[in-house]
Amino acid sequence: MDFDIAIAGAGVIGLALAETFSQKGLCVAVVETQPSFGQGISSRNSEVVHAGIYYPKESLKAKLCTTGNPMLYRFCKTRCIPHLCCGKLIVATEPDQEAELDRLNANASACGVSLKRLTSSQVKKMEPRVKASSALFSPTTGIVSAHHLMAALYRTARKQKVIFSFETRVLEARHTGSGNTIRVQYRDGKEENFTSTYFINAAGLYADTLAQRSGLPKDEVATHWWKGEYASLALPQNALKHLIYPVPQKANTGLGIHTTLGIDGTTRLGPNAIYLPEKTEDYRVEPCRLPSFHEAASRYLEGITPSMITPSMAGIRPKRQKPGDPVQDFLIHAVSKKAQIHLIGLESPGLTASLALAEHISGLF
Numbered sequence: 001m002d003f004d005i006a007i008a009g010a011g012v013i014g015l016a017l018a019e020t021f022s023q024k025g026l027c028v029a030v031v032e033t034q035p036s037f038g039q040g041i042s043s044r045n046s047e048v049v050h051a052g053i054y055y056p057k058e059s060l061k062a063k064l065c066t067t068g069n070p071m072l073y074r075f076c077k078t079r080c081i082p083h084l085c086c087g088k089l090i091v092a093t094e095p096d097q098e099a100e101l102d103r104l105n106a107n108a109s110a111c112g113v114s115l116k117r118l119t120s121s122q123v124k125k126m127e128p129r130v131k132a133s134s135a136l137f138s139p140t141t142g143i144v145s146a147h148h149l150m151a152a153l154y155r156t157a158r159k160q161k162v163i164f165s166f167e168t169r170v171l172e173a174r175h176t177g178s179g180n181t182i183r184v185q186y187r188d189g190k191e192e193n194f195t196s197t198y199f200i201n202a203a204g205l206y207a208d209t210l211a212q213r214s215g216l217p218k219d220e221v222a223t224h225w226w227k228g229e230y231a232s233l234a235l236p237q238n239a240l241k242h243l244i245y246p247v248p249q250k251a252n253t254g255l256g257i258h259t260t261l262g263i264d265g266t267t268r269l270g271p272n273a274i275y276l277p278e279k280t281e282d283y284r285v286e287p288c289r290l291p292s293f294h295e296a297a298s299r300y301l302e303g304i305t306p307s308m309i310t311p312s313m314a315g316i317r318p319k320r321q322k323p324g325d326p327v328q329d330f331l332i333h334a335v336s337k338k339a340q341i342h343l344i345g346l347e348s349p350g351l352t353a354s355l356a357l358a359e360h361i362s363g364l365f
């Protein structure tokens with residue numbers, strides 16, 4: 001075999017896997033379509049280190065998020081990666097949202113995550129700009145620089161002799177009995193095969209396409225794209241000290257338009273959740289949707305005017321559910337006695353879970 005492990009995709013998941021496996025002395029190759037690492041979903045997200053409040057207790061999302069959160073903070077500390085464990089408020093603004101806060105608190109507690117229930121005046125003391133009848137405070141939620149995290153993983157992987165092939169697409173991986181034959185295509189259109197004992201599909205938005213090309217049935221691996229647009233909110237630097245989230249949307253589409261802080265002290269609103277019926281990488285932020293950001297943020301933030309809100313950026317989530325379907329978990333689809341592992345539906349909290357997911361997968365072999 002040419003390699004022990006071949007990985008498709010150099011986003012945060014592929015990089016975490018490469019770092020973890022190469023640390024064990026395995027010979028690892030990473031194949032990436034783009035000219036550099038971290039050009040996909042991993043560079044277009046909220047950069048929040050989630051605590052693990054929302055996911056069903058036994059789900060992979062809950063387990064990998066709650067173990068991934070402290071692992072990520074430890075990694076950031078030892079590797080000098082910009083991060084801040086700033087904490088987050090989930091705020092109730094309507095009487096009927098109080099019960100939802102109680103439900104979230106109970107779910108978090110079942111998952112081993114401690115939250116604090118705050119009164120309206122306690123919220124005001126912590127965040128004078130926030131209006132809330134009550135709130136939940138999550139002390140372990142924070143922010144991280146996704147780029148610096150990926151750069152650190154990439155550097156270590158390189159030091160540990162991982163081979164990266166950029167501008168190269170994995171067309172398919174075929175199980176051959178003793179391992180896999182990986183068919184790749186270079187930028188000039190030339191195609192070539194190489195072999196690996198194990199193959200891991202960490203191709204983000206295209207993981208389902210690659211899984212199907214490698215022989216998996218569409219109905220088991222299909223994902224649906226949900227765009228999330230962000231808007232910049234022109235508040236003075238450090239005007240907010242915590243991340244501020246509304247009570248999640250009932251339609252299971254997302255966590256609601258929340259206010260996140262950048263490591264640089266800037267403030268952003270978003271993401272919204274727009275179903276993309278065609279799989280097109282559309283990253284435009286439509287100015288016509290800015291009033292909905294204003295309306296959402298004004299429910300829980302004082303003094304927000306429309307002129308403070310301008311288009312920022314967008315990302316796309318590969319969700320396993322279509323509109324109206326129940327929320328689905330991450331899928332770790334192992335085939336051919338784990339010779340191939342396909343990672344499907346790696347939406348939020350994939351960034352938080354990245355190190356824990358890599359450790360979990362390395363434990364499968």
Ligand SMILES: Cc1cc2nc3c(=O)[nH]c(=O)nc-3n(C[C@H](O)[C@H](O)[C@H](O)COP(=O)(O)OP(=O)(O)OC[C@H]3O[C@@H](n4cnc5c(N)ncnc54)[C@H](O)[C@@H]3O)c2cc1C
Pocket residue numbers: 008009010011012013014031032033034037038039040041042043044045046047048049050168169170171202203204205206207210227228271314315316317318346347348349350351352353
């Ligand atoms: C709007 C939004 C907000 C989010 N917010 C958060 C958050 O606050 N906290 C959190 O924990 N998570 C968050 N997430 C989720 C998190 O960003 C993702 O789970 C994570 O980045 C997924 O990483 P990945 O490596 O799987 O995908 P990617 O980063 O997309 O990497 C996959 C790579 O595979 C490459 N590729 C594709 N096809 C092929 C092929 N055939 N051959 C070779 N390479 C290929 C792509 O070019 C890409 O570089 C958010 C996601 C979105 C969209």
